[in-house]
Structures are given as C-alpha cells and as structure tokens.
Amino acid sequence: MTKRNYQILQGIALAAILLTSVLAAGCISTEDTETISIAGSTTVLPVAQAVAEEYMAQNANADIQVSGGGSGVGATSAIEGTADIGMLSRDLKASEKEGNNLREFVVGKDGIALVGHPSNSVSDLTLEQVKAIYQGKITNWKEVGGTDAEIVLIGRDSSSGTREFFTEFVLDKEDAAKKMQELNSNGAVAQAVSITPGAIGYVSLEYVDDSLKAFSIEGVEPTVENVISGAYEINRPLLMITNGEPEGLAADYLEFILSAEGQMILKDNGFIPAV
Amino acid sequence: MRGVWFTSALFASLAVIFILGYLLITALPVFFEVGLTGFLFGTDWNPTGTNPSYGIGALIVGTLLVTAGAMLFSVPLGLLSAVFLAYVAPKKLRDAVKPAIELLAGIPSVVYGFFGMLVLCSFLQKVFDVPSGFSWAAASILLGIMALPTIVSISEDALSAVPKDFREASLGLGATRFQTISRVLLPAAASGISAAVVLGMGRALGETMAVMMVAGNSAVIPSPLWDVLSPIRTLTATLGIELAEVSAGSMHYYALFGIAVVLLAITLAVNLASRFVTRRIETGKQLFTLPTLPELPVRIPPRVTEKIAFACIYLGTFAVLAILAVILGNIFINGIPAISWEFLTESPKDLGRAGGIFPAIVGTVELVFGAILIALPIGAGAAVYLHEYAKASHITAGIRTGIDLLSGTPSVVFGVFGFAFFVIFLGWGICLLAGMICLALMILPTIIKTTEEALKSVPDSLREASLGLGATKTQTIFRAVLPAAASGIITGAVLSLGRAAGETAPIMFTAVVFSKRFITPDLFEPVMALPFHLYVLTTSVPNTEPQQYATAVVLICMVAAIYVTAAILRRKFQRNLA
Numbered sequence: 001m002t003k004r005n006y007q008i009l010q011g012i013a014l015a016a017i018l019l020t021s022v023l024a025a026g027c028i029s030t031e032d033t034e035t036i037s038i039a040g041s042t043t044v045l046p047v048a049q050a051v052a053e054e055y056m057a058q059n060a061n062a063d064i065q066v067s068g069g070g071s072g073v074g075a076t077s078a079i080e081g082t083a084d085i086g087m088l089s090r091d092l093k094a095s096e097k098e099g100n101n102l103r104e105f106v107v108g109k110d111g112i113a114l115v116g117h118p119s120n121s122v123s124d125l126t127l128e129q130v131k132a133i134y135q136g137k138i139t140n141w142k143e144v145g146g147t148d149a150e151i152v153l154i155g156r157d158s159s160s161g162t163r164e165f166f167t168e169f170v171l172d173k174e175d176a177a178k179k180m181q182e183l184n185s186n187g188a189v190a191q192a193v194s195i196t197p198g199a200i201g202y203v204s205l206e207y208v209d210d211s212l213k214a215f216s217i218e219g220v221e222p223t224v225e226n227v228i229s230g231a232y233e234i235n236r237p238l239l240m241i242t243n244g245e246p247e248g249l250a251a252d253y254l255e256f257i258l259s260a261e262g263q264m265i266l267k268d269n270g271f272i273p274a275v
Numbered sequence: 276m277r278g279v280w281f282t283s284a285l286f287a288s289l290a291v292i293f294i295l296g297y298l299l300i301t302a303l304p305v306f307f308e309v310g311l312t313g314f315l316f317g318t319d320w321n322p323t324g325t326n327p328s329y330g331i332g333a334l335i336v337g338t339l340l341v342t343a344g345a346m347l348f349s350v351p352l353g354l355l356s357a358v359f360l361a362y363v364a365p366k367k368l369r370d371a372v373k374p375a376i377e378l379l380a381g382i383p384s385v386v387y388g389f390f391g392m393l394v395l396c397s398f399l400q401k402v403f404d405v406p407s408g409f410s411w412a413a414a415s416i417l418l419g420i421m422a423l424p425t426i427v428s429i430s431e432d433a434l435s436a437v438p439k440d441f442r443e444a445s446l447g448l449g450a451t452r453f454q455t456i457s458r459v460l461l462p463a464a465a466s467g468i469s470a471a472v473v474l475g476m477g478r479a480l481g482e483t484m485a486v487m488m489v490a491g492n493s494a495v496i497p498s499p500l501w502d503v504l505s506p507i508r509t510l511t512a513t514l515g516i517e518l519a520e521v522s523a524g525s526m527h528y529y530a531l532f533g534i535a536v537v538l539l540a541i542t543l544a545v546n547l548a549s550r551f552v553t554r555r556i557e558t559g560k561q562l563f564t565l566p567t568l569p570e571l572p573v574r575i576p577p578r579v580t581e582k583i584a585f586a587c588i589y590l591g592t593f594a595v596l597a598i599l600a601v602i603l604g605n606i607f608i609n610g611i612p613a614i615s616w617e618f619l620t621e622s623p624k625d626l627g628r629a630g631g632i633f634p635a636i637v638g639t640v641e642l643v644f645g646a647i648l649i650a651l652p653i654g655a656g657a658a659v660y661l662h663e664y665a666k667a668s669h670i671t672a673g674i675r676t677g678i679d680l681l682s683g684t685p686s687v688v689f690g691v692f693g694f695a696f697f698v699i700f701l702g703w704g705i706c707l708l709a710g711m712i713c714l715a716l717m718i719l720p721t722i723i724k725t726t727e728e729a730l731k732s733v734p735d736s737l738r739e740a741s742l743g744l745g746a747t748k749t750q751t752i753f754r755a756v757l758p759a760a761a762s763g764i765i766t767g768a769v770l771s772l773g774r775a776a777g778e779t780a781p782i783m784f785t786a787v788v789f790s791k792r793f794i795t796p797d798l799f800e801p802v803m804a805l806p807f808h809l810y811v812l813t814t815s816v817p818n819t820e821p822q823q824y825a826t827a828v829v830l831i832c833m834v835a836a837i838y839v840t841a842a843i844l845r846r847k848f849q850r851n852l853a
Contacts, residue, residue: 033793037705037801041520042815046626049789053624056792065801067705067788068811070519072528073694082704093522150406157492158323159520159527167323175324181409181491181506184516185814188488191389195397198406207817269626270817 035063036249040074040087042185043161043204044238047108048087050269051257062249071161078102078241084250088239090161103242107257109272111205111235112162113222115190115212117197122146125215130170133200136177141198153180154192154201160184165236166202206270227272235272276749277664283656284665287719288677294684294692294716295539301695302532305329314533320494320513322527329530331537333496337411337507338541341486344415344503345422345479350472352419353426355591357468358456360427361434362442363588372596373431374842377766379599380424381773381834382606383806384780385813386827388488390602391417396489405504409491412503417489418482420598422475427595428770429474429725432763433467434460436732451577453584465556467728473549474682474724480511480542481685483780484810487512510538511685515780518691535688542683543676550675606831610824618825623790626816627808632826634794638707638802639833642782643775645711646718651768653715654722655757661723662730663752682720687780689713694784708798710786717781718771725770729763730756761848769841773834779806805830 038048045068052064069077071088075096078086089110092102114130116122122144125133132138133151142148155176156163167173183189186203193201194211205222208214214222217234226232246254256262263273305314309329317330356376360369391413400408437460445455461468491506492513498505514531521528617631624630657678665671690713697709733756741751757764787807809826812819 037788039705042811045789045811046816049626052790053626063792065788065791067783067801068807068815069694069784072519072521072523073784076523076694076699077705080699080702082698082702090520093525095524096522152407157516157520158321159517161520164323173325175321178495179493179506181407181493182508182516183492184487184519187814187817188388188392190817191392192396192409195393196400196407196409209817 033061033063034249035065036084036253037065037067037077037082038085038087038240038253039067039069039077039083041071041089041161041238042068043089043110044074044087044107044240046206046269047238047266047271048085048240048257051262051265052253054261054265055253055256062253064249064253072159075241078243081243084242085246085254086241088161088241089236090159090164090239092239092241101244103245105240105242105254105258106237106274107240107254108238108263108266108274109227109235110162110238111222111224111227111232111272112166112202113205113208113214113234114200114202114217115193115208115214116200117193118211118213119197120146120213123213123215124217124219126218127170130217131172131174134166134171134176134180135174136179149198152196152199153177154189154196154199155180155182156189156202157182157184161236162186162202162204165234169234204270205272224267224270224272237274238271276752277660280656280660280664283653284660284674286653287657287681287723288674290716290719291677291680291684294688295536295680297692297696298532298535298539298688302529302536305526305529305533308526309530314530315537318496320508322517322530327526329526329533331510331513331530331534333494334508334510334513334534335537335541336496337490337494338480338509338511338538340411340497340500341414341418341490341507341509342476342479344411345418346472346476348416348419349422349426349475349479352591352595353423353471353475354430354461354468355588356423356427356595357430357434357471358461359588359592360431362452362456362460363585364592370842370846372592373428374838375599376427376595377424377770377773377838378831378835379420379602380428380770381777381831381838382602383777383809383827383830384421384482384484385806385810386606386777386830387417387421387485387602389813389823390605391485391489394601394605399504403504407491407506408504409489409506410504411490411497411507414486414490414507414509415503417485418479420602421482421485422478423595423598424773425478425721425770426471426475428766429471429728430464430468432725432732432766433464433471433728436467436728436763437463438734451581453581454577457584462556466553466731469549469553469556470724470728473546473679474721476545476549477542477679477682477720480538480545480683483511483515483685483687487515492516510534510541511687514538514685514687514691518687519784535685535691538685538688539680539683543680546676546679546683550679603831606824606827609820610826610828613821613825614828618822619829622792623808626819627789627812627822628816628819632803632805632808632829634791635803635805635808635826636829636833637794637796638787638804639776639806639830641707641796641802642710642714642786642804643772645707646714646775647768647772649711649715650719650722650771654719654767655726655764657719657723658726658730659752659757662727663748663756678720678723681716682724684717685780686717686778689717689781690784693781698785703799705784705786705788705801706799707786707796707802710782710802710804711798713781713785714775714778717778718775721771721774722764722767725767726760726764729760729767732763733759758848762845765841765845765848769838772837776830776834776837777806779810783807783810805833 396408
C-alpha cells in the first residue's frame with residue numbers, strides 16, 4: 001500500500017505550493033504608501049513605536065516599520081542603509097562614528113530607578129551605598145539599615161546602554177562585583193527582582209510598579225517629574241541616528257517625535273521628554 | 276539523480292563551512308590580541324571594564340556544566356518515557372501522548388525563559404532557602420525540559436522500528452519484559468537513541484534565550500565546582516545577552532565571534548565523541564569494562580527487578596507529563612482570558628497592549644512554511660544520499676561532520692550570520708526571505724537526522740524486492756523507500772516546524788518588525804512574527820502580561836494544530852504500510 005503513501009506525499013507537496021501562492025496572491029498594493037524602517041535598541045523601541053502609531057493615525061499613507069535587534073544592530077543598519085533610522089540606548093562608539101556622516105537626535109531620556117523586592121524594609125539609599133553594594137563591599141541589607149539578608153546583585157549586561165551609564169555615573173567607571181548576575185532587558189530584571197527577596201536591580205522608570213520597590217536616592221524619589229526638574233539625576237539619553245541628513249518620511253517622523261505632541265506621547269509612556 | 280542527492284547533502288556542509296569561515300574571520304582579531312590560551316583559559320570576562328579582559332574559561336566551564344546537567348536530567352526521563360510509549364502504552368494512549376510531548380518542542384524559548392524564572396527559580400530559591408534561585412540547577416533543568424521532546428520522540432521512533440521478531444524471540448526464550456527491553460531492544464535501537472541524545476544535546480548546547488533568563492549569568496566558575504545553586508554563565512547566554520548591543524568592529528565584538536567559534540568547536544568534539552561511542556555500540560565492542568560489582572548477599576530475583584524497572588518507567592513518563600501539564604497549564608490559565616476575536620483578527624495598538632496580533636500570525640505562518648519548504652527537500656535529499664548512496668568515505672564523513680556542526684550552532688549565530696550576510700552584505704534589508712533561510716538552516720540537521728533514521732528503519736527486503744522487479748534506483752527510492760519512511764520523516768518535519776515557530780533569535784535580526792501597517796507577503800519585505808512580538812512584550816513593554824500569555828497561547832495552538840495534522844497523517848501512513 002505504499003502507493004497511497006506516495007499519493008499523500010504528492011498531496012502534501014501540492015498543498016504547500018498552493019498555500020504559498022495563495023499567500024503571495026494576497027498581496028495588497030502599496031504603491032501610494034511611503035515606508036521607512038527603524039531598527040535598533042529594544043529599549044527605545046516602545047518610544048519609537050508609540051510615536052509611530054500616532055503619526056500613522058494622522059497620515060494614512062505612512063508605513064513606519066519598527067524592529068528591534070539591539071543598539072549594535074541599530075548603528076550598523078543605519079550606517080549600511082538597510083534601516084532609515086537607527087535606535088540606540090547607548091552612545092555611538094568611535095568605531096561606528098568613524099568614516100560615517102551620522103546625525104544624532106536625542107529624542108528622549110530614560111530615568112533609571114534602583115529597585116528591590118516589595119518586602120524590603122530599606123527605602124532610601126545614598127549614591128555611595130549603591131556604589132558600595134554594586135562593588136560588593138556591602139553584601140548584607142543590615143549594613144544599610146535593613147534586615148539580615150544577603151544582597152543579590154542584579155545588573156544589566158556589560159554592553160547595554162543602561163549598564164554603561166550606571167558604570168559611569170554610579171560606579172565611577174570602576175568594575176562591578178564579579179558575582180553580579182546579569183540580564184539583558186528591563187522586563188527580565190524587573191521580573192527577577194520581583195521574585196527575589198534580597199535582590200537589588202535597576203530598570204527604566206516606566207517599569208516601576210507594585211511588584212517592585214523603587215529606592216529613593218539621597219531622599220529623592222525616582223519619578224518622571226523629579227527627573228524633569230533635575231532633582232533625580234540617574235537618567236540617560238535615548239538616541240536616534242540617521243546616515244546623513246534625514247529625508248522624506250524619516251525627516252517628518254523625527255520632526256514629529258521632537259515636536260510638543262511627540263514629546264507628550266513619550267511622557268505618557270513613562271519616558272522623559274528630551275526638550 | 277545521484278547528483279541531485281549529493282548536492283543536497285553537500286549543501287548542509289557548505290553552509291557550515293561558509294558560516295564557520297565567516298565566524299572565524301570575524302573572530303581573528305581577538306585571537307591575535309588576546310592570544311589563544313589567554314582567550315580560552317583566562318577566567319576573567321570583563322569586556323567593557325576600564326581594563327577590558329576577554330577570558331572565556333569560566334564561560335566554557337559554565338556551558339559544559341549546564342549541558343551535562345541538562346543531559347543528566349533529560350536522558351533518563353526521556354528514555355523511560357520513550358520505552359513507555361514504544362512498548363508499554365496501549366496504542367491509543369501512545370498516539371495521544373507522543374504528540375503532547377512533541378508539543379513541548381513548540382513552546383517558544385522566551386516562554387520557557389519566563390516560566391523558568393517565575394516558577395523554577397522561585398521554587399529553588401524557596402525550597403533551598405538560598406538568596407537567589409538563578410542558578411546552574413535552574414538552567415540545567417530548563418534546558419533538560421527543552422531537550423526532552425527531541426529525545427523522547429526520536430528514541431521512540433528508533434525503539435518502535437526494532438523488528439517485532441527480536442521482542443518475540445527474547446520473550447519466547449523466557450526473558451522477562453524488562454530483560455527484553457534492556458538487553459535486546461535498547462541495544463538494537465542504540466544508533467537511533469544516540470542520534471536522539473546528540474540532537475538533544477545540540478539543543479541544550481545551542482539554546483540561548485531561555486538559558487540566559489534563568490542562569491543568573493555571573494561570569495564565575497561555581498565554587499565548589501559541584502555547587503549547583505551557584506549562578507553560572509554559558510557561552511550562548513553571553514552571545515544572547517551582549518551581541519545585540521555591542522558595536523560592530525570593537526574588540527568586544529570580535530571576542531563574541533570568538534565565543535561562537537569555540538561553541539562550534541565544543542559541538543564538534545561532542546559529536547565526534549558520540550559517533551565513536553555509537554560505532555563501538557554498533558560493532559558490539561565493549562566501550563569500557565564495567566568494574567565488577569561486589570556480589571550482593573542476596574540475588575535480586577528478575578521479577579523484583581522487573582517491578583522496580585516498570586515503576587521507574589511509569590514514574591518517568593508521569594514526570595514528563597506532569598512537567599508538560601504545569602507549563603501548559605500556567606500559560607493557558609493566564610492567557611485564555613485575554614484572547615478575543617479582536618485579538619486574533621486585528622493589528623496591535625498601543626504597543627501591543629490593545630488590538631490584536633493578526634499580522635504576527637500571518638508572518639509566523641509564512642516564515643515557518645517558507646523554512647520547511649526550503650529545508651525539507653534539501654534535508655530529505657541529503658539523508659537519501661547519505662543512507663542510500665554514500666559509502667563510508669572521507670567526503671561522507673565530512674558531510675556528516677558538517678551536519679552535526681550545523682545542529683550544534685546556537686540559534687543566535689544564525690541570526691547574526693543572517694544579519695551580516697543577507698541583510699547587510701547582500702543588501703536585502705530585514706526581510707521575510709532572510710528569516711526563512713536562517714530558520715531553514717537551523718532546522719536542516721534535525722530533518723536530515725530524522726529522515727536518515729527513518730530510512731534505516733526501512734527493511735532492505737523492500738529495496739531488493741523493488742529492484743528485483745526491475746525498478747530503477749530512483750524509482751525504488753521515490754516509490755518504495757520514501758513512502759515507507761514517511762512516518763519518520765514527518766516526525767522530523769513536525770519537530771522542526773515547532774522549533775521554527777517558536778524561535779526568536781534567528782529572525783529578530785533578519786526578518787521581523789514589531790509593527791507593520793500593511794500585510795504584504797513579499798519575500799523582500801519584513802514581517803511580524805509571534806515569537807518576536809512576545810519577546811518585545813516581555814522584555815521591553817511594561818504592563819502587557821495578559822497579552823504576553825495570550826500570544827504564547829496562540830503560538831502553541833498553531834503548533835498544536837500542525838502536530839494534530841501530522842499525527843493524523845502519520846497514522847494514515849502507518850496504517851497504509853501495515
């Protein structure tokens with residue numbers, strides 16, 4: 001009865017070909033539309049996407065495609081021209097600037113909150129204490145006024161903009177303790193801290209909710225208002241870059257994101273306006 | 276026709292050589308700068324410190340420990356379940372349970388990662404009363420679970436393919452069922468089982484997204500070395516964590532490519548070792564002499580051994596099903612409430628917090644079917660060449676090594692290679708075709724291996740009968756051998772489909788966007804895809820838990836639909852053969 005099997009195999013092949021052609025035939029004409037692609041840091045992605053959604057709601061023919069991949073991908077894509085705009089959550093490196101005519105736009109800022117488990121009795125830390133904790137000099141919460149529990153250090157990966165800023169601003173370019181655990185996204189750090197009673201970590205402001213306890217630093221609470229007023233200093237720029245002057249839809253989009261309306265959308269999403 | 280088969284077989288190895296060459300060339304500067312010994316044996320990984328250091332010793336140790344732990348967890352459980360399915364379970368139960376276990380392969384790795392974090396790490400932290408549950412143990416258990424479907428499914432195929440005569444002869448000679456299984460059937464299926472273990476190990480070695488969520492990722496060697504609750508960092512996690520952000524052309528970037536090369540070298544070593552073992556088993560040579568156990572004061576009667584063994588088989592299978600139930604239950608309970616008609620048919624709004632995921636469903640279907648359309652003909656062709664034509668030669672050995680290497684390539688490497696080659700070098704930009712090819716490369720080894728195992732299970736008498744009736748070799752292969760092997764080929768294709776549907780890393784740099792206004796099935800346009808949508812929601816958009824779970828539910832249901840179809844087909848094929 002292998003003949004029947006042969007027929008079934010033929011049937012499967014036919015079905016596969018049909019499916020592909022149906023999908024291909026479903027093509028919608030996109031002649032009048034203008035498309036740009038924005039690629040890079042997943043931290044900047046929510047900002048780019050939120051603003052793009054509003055822009056597209058106002059402009060029926062615009063198709064703004066936002067993709068992730070990380071700051072490295074953002075820089076490379078913009079330099080090589082496979083994306084119209086690159087997104088970075090870290091500064092451009094010398095190797096990326098070299099030989100390219102890159103334009104940088106600071107589209108917003110990202111406040112960084114130090115967070116712990118909601119059950120943690122500590123609520124205020126000084127910058128010195130944070131530094132000592134991350135360098136492994138303070139290893140128990142009781143040393144900063146909390147209960148007798150080992151501190152579990154959770155940090156970001158060494159190449160992320162968040163870590164870079166943290167190392168520069170908080171650690172004065174000194175190395176973090178080797179036993180620091182590393183995760184590579186806000187979502188992962190927030191999740192990890194929320195299930196680990198002794199943990200300390202740092203995440204973007206918009207990630208602070210009931211499942212985490214945000215420490216105030218030197219008595220100042222990490223809120224959007226405090227970052228805008230300058231009272232809370234731990235924040236870093238969110239970058240968009242283009243290779244050469246932006247043109248067409250890319251220019252319009254960048255103009256929109258920097259406009260009062262665009263900056264308002266940013267703020268609504270928990271980020272800090274650039275201007 | 277021989278040429279066509281040979282070309283397909285060659286393709287896999289050429290792809291490997293190409294990828295490997297690309298990785299090596301990119302990694303070269305780090306070998307010059309740090310030196311091979313400094314790179315491999317240095318234990319200080321601090322690429323962005325004021326005084327950067329690029330020693331990956333701790334990461335290599337981490338990878339080996341985590342993989343070993345995963346195998347320790349999954350091989351016994353997997354084999355017990357495979358034995359249960361092949362020899363103990365009634366046929367109806369088997370037909371229901373096997374696809375269920377295969378479904379584990381279709382759960383996206385991001386989902387495994389978050390499940391591992393919330394359930395496994397919290398559990399370990401509370402039970403062992405340690406400060407943090409992110410650990411070697413968590414990583415090994417999670418990877419073990421992820422390797423289970425591969426090990427169970429392929430071992431079961433191998434066990435079922437052992438001719439019935441073996442079993443009957445052994446039982447007829449008065450051996451107990453357990454004696455028959457352990458002394459006759461398992462050795463007879465050794466080749467298939469070792470293929471299953473190697474593929475499972477490849478899965479564990481190459482997994483990126485899940486392991487980096489639960490391992491803690493401190494670049495330290497556990498001290499003491501057997502401290503399973505110590506955080507640990509693998510080579511793949513380092514790639515997964517750092518590759519996305521690093522700037523191209525920096526020493527850190529070269530070092531990460533160096534890591535990819537080392538990872539492939541480890542895979543190669545593992546595969547060569549396993550091939551050696553398999554050959555020893557097949558030729559019946561003893562691997563090593565077991566130390567003679569001290570005589571027990573009382574001889575355990577076979578009937579007692581039988582009872583203990585069967586208890587283990589039932590327990591093992593039950594454990595696997597319980598794991599499946601916990602993971603699926605967790606996802607479905609949290610995901611079902613957020614699923615609505617709107618969710619299934621509309622585009623996302625407000626960063627995925629509202630609206631739906633329709634374009635991502637379409638994109639995933641396109642990516643997965645595209646990948647299988649590319650990989651199945653090439654993979655099956657390669658397997659036919661290797662099994663039906665190839666003689667043991669250096670070329671064949673080279674091709675096999677290439678395929679093994681491809682199977683151990685971490686998924687993130689396909690993504691990075693695809694980005695550098697298709698997206699940037701060929702100038703395609705982020706597009707559907709690039710993603711299809713990356714996924715196809717990723718699933719190719721599974722398809723080749725499973726097809727080859729299926730071909731092995733076709734009795735030679737069938738080929739001889741066909742040839743004897745005057746059919747040409749090509750006719751024999753198409754009309755007699757392939758249809759008879761269809762069940763096994765479908766198993767491979769199904770496992771691959773599930774894997775391709777759930778992977779994030781190969782497509783996130785090459786094919787997908789988070790949002791797209793118009794659905795345009797153009798090979799040179801980007802698409803949305805479910806795993807990437809899920810990835811962005813989980814990592815970068817707060818307050819989207821219901822949508823995350825719902826997206827995972829949709830993805831799993833799609834994979835399940837594919838599996839059900841395949842299960843029906845498989846049963847049809849088997850009935851037609853009987």
